[in-house]
Amino acid sequence: MTTTATSPLPAAAPEPAPVWAHRAAHAIALCAVPSGLWRIAMASGVYVGYGDQVLREVYGIPGWGIAYVVGLAVLAELAALLPVLLVSDRWRPRRPGVLAPLAWTASGVLVLGALSQLVVLFTVDSHSYLASGTPQTVWGFAFAPLLAVPALMTAVTWSYAKRHRVRVRVRVRVR
Template sequence: MDAMTTATASLPAPALAPAPVWARRAAHAVALCAVPSGLWRIAMAAGVYVGYSDQVLRDVYGIPGWGIAYVVGLSVLSELAALFPLLLVGDRWRPLRPGILAPLAWTASAVLVLVALWQLVVVLTAESQTYLADGTARIVWGLAYAPLFAVPALMTAVTWSYAKRQRAGGRCDPPTD
């Protein structure tokens, strides 16, 4: 009986079916959605005029100063987080405990939905409207941040695909588009 227990304990977890093409594209889209806002923040940290006066940059954002590290760090962390969905569709990386990845992905999806809703509230408040200059700067800012509103839906779709493939228990059905 010990030989049977040892033999079954050392078997690797069954491989997941390949991710559908649409899920792989959605995961890559999440990573790309974070790029424009990250570049906008890095431009702000580098001193490029993005619609804020020098006084606002100095007093509100701490630029130049500690604010540069904060803004660049936020850009880097945002992009790293946006790469997470690629783990859900990739064939190369397999976690030691694959059962943990699905709940983590669902939690990330829920948090992203809440953050997107919160950002809508922030964008529509008078506080966020007062610092940024009107005109071209506001349009560029809107274009840079608009792709982030697609991230919750894309992340939820990728997570759903991963959870569905994980529940299938490694059946290798051909991916559907």
């Protein structure tokens, strides 16, 4: 008995995503909302703890900084909506096996990004522009949910990869 070749099985409809994966994917989208609203408030001129001089000189607000800060908020929210595609029953990529490594890469980048942000938070003097007290507390509550995103994204990615494993059929030839 010899093994001759392997070929993928015909694409069967994958099983639906579990409820917890749906909730985790939607939670990722919700985690980006508070920081996005904080950024939009900052761009709109609402006092978020930065003085007028800091807004002008450091962040370019008013001016180009408004487009940058609002654009960052919009891009962050769009990126946070992408995991919803991994659990959607309506969207079927043509090659689901390609998406899993991409999602794992995104999970790894998010974990490294979150760790680097924690290092920056505790080592760099960048938060010294922000007024202490209530503004720092509001800032903390606005950005704290982003720390949950790497773990949630990893869970959603794991669920997606588990449901879309490429099944391989082995043809066996008997002599």
